[in-house]
Amino acid sequence: MPRNTKQHFSTILASTVHDIKNSLGILQDRIHHIAASRQHNDPDFMQLEFEANRMNHSMMQLLALYKIDNDKFNLDIDEYPLQDILDEVQAQQAPLLKMNDIKLTVQCPDELMSFCDYTHISNALGTIFNNSQRYSLSQVALSADQHGDYVCLTIEDDGAGYPDELLSIDPTDHEQMDWVSGSTGLGLYFVATIASLHQNGDKQGYIRIDNQSRLGGARFRLFLP
Amino acid sequence: MKLNLSSKKILIVEDYPVMRKAIKDMLGTLEIQNIAEADNGLNALKEIARGKFDVILCDYNLGNGKNGQQVLEEARLRKILPFTTVFIIISSEQAPGMVLGAMENKPDEYLTKPFNALQLLTRLQKNFRRKEYLHPVEREIDRGNLALAIHHCDRLLNEDDKRMRMPLLKIRGELALNVGDLTKAGEIYHEVLAERELPWARLGLGIIDLQRRNLDQAIATFEGLIHSNPLFMDSYDWLSKAYQADEQPLQAQEILTQAVDLSPTSILRQKKLAATADQNNNVDIAEQAYKTVVKLGKHSIHKSSSDFSSLAKLYSKTHASKQALKTLDDMRQEYINNPEAELRAATLETELYQQLGDDKLSRESFAKVRTLSEELGKNMPKDLQLDLVKACFLNDDQETADHILESLIKNHIDDDQFMDDIRTMQSSVGRDNHSEILIQKTKQELIDINNQGVSLFKQGKSHEAMTLLERAAAKMPKNKTIILNMARIALHDLKTAGPSEEKILLAHSLLKRAKQVGVAHDKIGTMQMEFSRLTHARPANNHDAA
Numbered sequence: 001m002p003r004n005t006k007q008h009f010s011t012i013l014a015s016t017v018h019d020i021k022n023s024l025g026i027l028q029d030r031i032h033h034i035a036a037s038r039q040h041n042d043p044d045f046m047q048l049e050f051e052a053n054r055m056n057h058s059m060m061q062l063l064a065l066y067k068i069d070n071d072k073f074n075l076d077i078d079e080y081p082l083q084d085i086l087d088e089v090q091a092q093q094a095p096l097l098k099m100n101d102i103k104l105t106v107q108c109p110d111e112l113m114s115f116c117d118y119t120h121i122s123n124a125l126g127t128i129f130n131n132s133q134r135y136s137l138s139q140v141a142l143s144a145d146q147h148g149d150y151v152c153l154t155i156e157d158d159g160a161g162y163p164d165e166l167l168s169i170d171p172t173d174h175e176q177m178d179w180v181s182g183s184t185g186l187g188l189y190f191v192a193t194i195a196s197l198h199q200n201g202d203k204q205g206y207i208r209i210d211n212q213s214r215l216g217g218a219r220f221r222l223f224l225p
Numbered sequence: 226m227k228l229n230l231s232s233k234k235i236l237i238v239e240d241y242p243v244m245r246k247a248i249k250d251m252l253g254t255l256e257i258q259n260i261a262e263a264d265n266g267l268n269a270l271k272e273i274a275r276g277k278f279d280v281i282l283c284d285y286n287l288g289n290g291k292n293g294q295q296v297l298e299e300a301r302l303r304k305i306l307p308f309t310t311v312f313i314i315i316s317s318e319q320a321p322g323m324v325l326g327a328m329e330n331k332p333d334e335y336l337t338k339p340f341n342a343l344q345l346l347t348r349l350q351k352n353f354r355r356k357e358y359l360h361p362v363e364r365e366i367d368r369g370n371l372a373l374a375i376h377h378c379d380r381l382l383n384e385d386d387k388r389m390r391m392p393l394l395k396i397r398g399e400l401a402l403n404v405g406d407l408t409k410a411g412e413i414y415h416e417v418l419a420e421r422e423l424p425w426a427r428l429g430l431g432i433i434d435l436q437r438r439n440l441d442q443a444i445a446t447f448e449g450l451i452h453s454n455p456l457f458m459d460s461y462d463w464l465s466k467a468y469q470a471d472e473q474p475l476q477a478q479e480i481l482t483q484a485v486d487l488s489p490t491s492i493l494r495q496k497k498l499a500a501t502a503d504q505n506n507n508v509d510i511a512e513q514a515y516k517t518v519v520k521l522g523k524h525s526i527h528k529s530s531s532d533f534s535s536l537a538k539l540y541s542k543t544h545a546s547k548q549a550l551k552t553l554d555d556m557r558q559e560y561i562n563n564p565e566a567e568l569r570a571a572t573l574e575t576e577l578y579q580q581l582g583d584d585k586l587s588r589e590s591f592a593k594v595r596t597l598s599e600e601l602g603k604n605m606p607k608d609l610q611l612d613l614v615k616a617c618f619l620n621d622d623q624e625t626a627d628h629i630l631e632s633l634i635k636n637h638i639d640d641d642q643f644m645d646d647i648r649t650m651q652s653s654v655g656r657d658n659h660s661e662i663l664i665q666k667t668k669q670e671l672i673d674i675n676n677q678g679v680s681l682f683k684q685g686k687s688h689e690a691m692t693l694l695e696r697a698a699a700k701m702p703k704n705k706t707i708i709l710n711m712a713r714i715a716l717h718d719l720k721t722a723g724p725s726e727e728k729i730l731l732a733h734s735l736l737k738r739a740k741q742v743g744v745a746h747d748k749i750g751t752m753q754m755e756f757s758r759l760t761h762a763r764p765a766n767n768h769d770a771a
Contacts, residue, residue, distance in 0.1 A: 022317045025339030029247045032341070056339060074456035077423065079391040084351055091343040111387040115421050119337070200421065 014066050021059050028052045032095060046099045050134070053096060057127045061190040064120065068193065075117040075197055082144040082151060083108045088122040089142065093129050097140075102133055107143040114151045114224050116198055121153075121224070124191040128155050128220050131187060135159035139215050149203060150223040161211035161218045191222065200225035230349070234259045234276065238269040238283040238296065239315075248282060251342045266291025266524065274305045280349065281306075282336075285316040291524040294490075298330040299526040308367045309360070311352040315340075358389055362396060371750060372757030375400050391417070398429050404754050405747030407433050424450055424457050431463055436747065440471040458488055465497065474505050482510065485517075492521040496532070503539060511539055519555075530556055530566035531608060537573050546580045549573065568597040569609060572616040579619060591620045607637060611650055618654045630660055636703035638667045671697075671706060678710055687714050703742045711735050712752055719759045729760055 031052060035045035067073040086108050090097075097104055114121075132140050136157035143154045166185065188207065195205035203225035213219040235257055239245040245262055252260055261276065263269035266287050273281065273296075285293040293314045300306035314332040333352050336345070356363070362381065365374035378397045381389065394413055401410035411433050417426040431446035447464035450457060461484035468477035481498040488494070499514035515536035522528035533556035540549035553570040560566035571593040578587035594616050598605070605613070610629055617626035630647070637643045644664055651659045674697045681690035694711045701707060712735040719728050736756060739749050 018317055021338065025317070026243060026247065028339045029251075033250065060337075071455065074454060077421075079421070081388045087347050087351075088344070091341070091347040094343045095341055113387055115423075119335070 010066060010070070014063060017059050017063055017066075021056065024052055024056050024059070028056070035099075046096075049099060050096055053093075053130060057123070057130055058186070060123055061127065061186065064123075065190060065193070068197075073197075075120065077115055077117055077198070079113050079115050080118050082112045082114050082153070083110070085114075085116075085118065085122050085125070085153075086142050086144060088118075089125045089129055092122070092126045093133065096130070096133055100133055101138070102136060103139045105139070105141045105143075107141070107145075109145060112144055112146060112151065115200065116224050117194075120194050121222075124194045125153060125155065125222065127187045128191060128222075132157040132159070132218065132220070136215075136217060141213075141215055147223065149200075150205075150225055153222040153224070155220045156213035156215050157217040158213070158215035159217035161213070162209055167209065167211070195222055195224070198224050230346075231256045231258065233257060233279040234261070235280045235282065236261045236263065236269070236272055236276075236278045238263045238266070238281065238287065238293065240264050240284065240286075240288040244284070251345065254342045255346055265289075266293075266296045269296050270299060270303075270305070273300050274303075277307055278310055280311045280313065282313050282315060283332075285314050294330065295524055295526070297332055301330055302526055308363045309356055311349065311356065313348065313352075355389075355392070358386075359392070359396070362393075366396075366400075370753075370757060371400055371404050372754045375404070375754075395425055398426070402429065402432060402436075403746055404750030405436075406751075406754075407436060424454050424460070428457075428459055428463065431460070431467075435463065435467050435470065438470070440467055443467045444471065456487065458484060458491075458494075461487075462494065462497075465501070469501075474501060478502050478505055478507065478510070485514070489517070490521060492518060492525045492527045495521060496527070499532075499535065503535065508539060508543055512536065515539060523559075530560050530563065530569050531606065533559070533566075534569040534573060534612070537577075541573065541577055541580065544580065546577045549577050553577075564597055564601055565605070565609065568594065568601060568605070569612065571597060572609075572612045575616045576619055588620075591616060607633060607643065608646075611646060615650050615654055618656065631663060634660060634663050634667050635701040638664070638671055638701070639705050671701075671704070675706065675710060678714075682714060682717075687718055690714055705739070705742055705744045708735060708739050708742060709744055709748065712739050716752055716755055716759070719756075724760060732756055 028049065031045060031048045035042065035049065064073065086106050090104065090106060096102075129140065129142070132155050136159045139158045141154070141156040143156075145152055145154075166188075169185075188209065192207045195207050198205035205222070205224045207223070208221045210219050211217065235252060237245055237248050237252075237260060239248060239262075242264075245264070249260060249262070261272050261278070263272050267290060269281075269283065269287075270291075272278075283293040283296055287293060287296075291299070293316075297306075297312055297314070300312075306312065311334065312332045313334040313336050315336045315338060317338045333356075334348050336348060358381070361377040362374050365371070365377060375397070378393060378400060382393050382397065394417055398410050398413040398417075401407070401413060410429060414426040414429040414433070417423055418430070427446060427450055431443050431450070434440075434443035434446060444464065444467045447460045447467060450460035451464065454460070461480055465477040465480045465484075468474070468480065478498065478501045481494060481501060484494055485491075485498050495514050495518045499511050499518055502508075502511035502514055515532060518532045519536065522532055533552055537549040537552040537556075540546070540552060553573060556566055556570060571590045574590040575587050575594060578584070578590060594613065598613055610633055614626045614629050614633070617623070617629070634644070634647065647660055647664070648657075651657060674693065678690045678694050681687070681693065691711060691714050694707050694714070698704065698707050698711065712732065715728065715732040715735050719732055722728070733756070736749060736752060739752075
């Protein structure tokens with residue numbers, strides 16, 4: 001595509017995403033209301049809400065990546081209590097936790113602070129948390145602690161863990177990502193990108209994934225300088 | 226902390242009925258019952274003016290009319306929004322991209338759609354906690370008592386709550402800048418930057434350099450900020466100010482152009498670009514910017530008939546008289562039966578019809594000018610008075626012209642920019658140097674009065690000095706230097722002779738007058754600090770109660 005057509009197209013894409021997000025908002029709300037009016041948790045509604053939530057996260061990722069690509073992206077860095085960010089993530093995912101009947105534990109030292117972009121870090125963690133719920137059996141753990149010059153945000157579950165092919169790739173390298181099958185891959189790529197934009201002097205944010213979860217499944221860690 | 230929301234009063238501003246209902250239902254699950262609704266910006270402002278709300282949930286996109294950001298901006302400017310209210314802008318986009326337009330008026334929170342009840346609750350908790358903690362500081366800022374605000378800020382900083390340290394330091398830095406305490410401001414910003422490279426702290430250092438007239442350093446700082454944070458709009462505004470101060474108006478224009486490209490909806494920035502390009506005789510850019518200002522003004526509190534007349538004047542300058550007349554017609558459409566707008570139109574039409582060689586219409590317009598200007602009397606902005614002077618000159622009414630000109634010069638003698646505007650106007654009517662003698666004479670007069678005043682003051686005759694300045698102020702009621710010096714003497718009296726009710730009232734009213742005539746913030750700030758110190762001695766403990 002010629003350059004201006006390409007730009008034109010990406011703008012159309014971005015505004016379509018906005019449009020979809022608006023519709024999604026109403027859709028999610030309606031699903032929520034209908035589900036609440038039922039006597040018991042209907043698995044079909046659970047599924048609907050989960051998928052709507054996932055679509056919303058994908059749209060947000062797409063928008064953020066579009067902006068990064070077009071140099072329209074800016075981190076708004078300030079100092080925040082990590083407890084606030086964990087509260088935010090938990091609140092975002094609360095309706096699903098309830099529906100999936102997943103037990104969540106949150107651990108964060110009082111007054112542990114981090115310099116970061118509140119919105120982007122909350123959304124990035126929300127993306128991973130959303131996936132953890134999908135793969136966990138009954139438990140997810142959210143925690144934060146100081147790790148040398150970094151703060152570390154951890155999401156652990158009791159599922160089957162990350163598959164080997166995902167563990168072996170570098171999530172910052174989009175060449176290695178399997179775009180077709182790897183929905184988890186896109187999420188990790190997005191979070192790794194957001195992490196790497198957080199810098200302090202010569203230190204840079206990064207992510208790590210492994211299967212060392214205290215709950216027996218996957219463990220995701222986000223390190224912020 | 227369990228937050229009891231049942232007593233809170235909430236306003237939902239949302240044009241889309243389905244969404245309004247959805248948010249209302251959501252608030253219901255949080256046991257909020259006291260809910261008001263508005264379906265557009267105008268109605269939102271009516272509601273805000275009528276009732277004190279604890280929370281305002283305002284959608285960004287409100288269809289035709291004002292958007293959410295403009296609602297917030299207007300509510301703040303009209304002072305109908307209590308500082309205790311949590312104002313949340315809801316948008317379908319990730320914040321803060323689309324709302325770069327008005328960095329000056331940040332909401333307490335951006336909430337991205339879709340959001341659920343628990344998310345809203347979490348945000349409300351966070352904000353109520355913050356507002357409660359900062360209440361003593363924000364209350365005094367709201368009242369304009371910066372000295373007491375600083376006292377509370379320092380007291381809270383001493384409590385050393387890690388969660389609130391950065392927000393407090395940010396406010397403390399701004400307060401120090403506002404009262405002209407550049408040393409303290411510098412200390413704060415260096416302290417923050419030693420810990421982390423934060424744009425607002427770096428910006429603060431740039432502002433300090435600008436105020437100390439270290440222009441090269443200020444420019445380098447703002448440029449560096451733009452390079453590392455291209456969407457941090459404040460640094461563009463400050464860089465353009467620094468270039469202006471450094472007498473590089475072309476660079477100032479260039480930076481404003483960049484800023485406007487990134488964030489096209491900020492009307493104040495567009496106005497600045499228009500005026501700067503106009504000043505640089507860059508007609509095309511000025512025209513485009515004025516047009517944008519007029520368009521953005523439609524729903525903005527910053528809408529002004531002078532935007533139309535500036536555009537018309539630009540056309541007149543390029544001899545596009547027809548376009549100028551058309552612009553004035555557009556203005557009349559927008560401002561029906563508005564005497565100020567009518568006067569702006571008539572004064573310019575006088576000139577435009579002359580350009581077109583239609584003396585009859587020109588004379589008719591000038592007759593209108595006379596009637597309207599009598600009707601408006603002294604309530605005319607200075608730029609309009611200057612237009613009026615020009616129209617008088619063009620119609621050989623030198624007497625009226627000189628009369629108005631004299632009062633303009635006397636009242637604004639310390640405004641160099643405006644004196645230049647006067648000179649430009651004079652040369653445009655072929656009267657170069659006509660007012661120069663008066664300007665120089667007035668300047669000398671002012672210097673003499675001041676010298677005399679200072680000398681009397683130094684001899685300990687502060688009463689005589691005050692009388693002298695009062696007499697001068699009667700002749701030049703809006704002169705900043707005179708009022709500032711009177712306030713200085715009044716403060717000195719307070720300090721040396723001790724406070725009496727009469728003296729306190731005098732100092733207070735002079736400070737207020739200084740603010741009204743537009744004395745620079747940092748100059749009044751220092752004096753306000755002193756005034757508070759003298760009258761409050763020590764802020765008593767009962768001030769601390771929220």
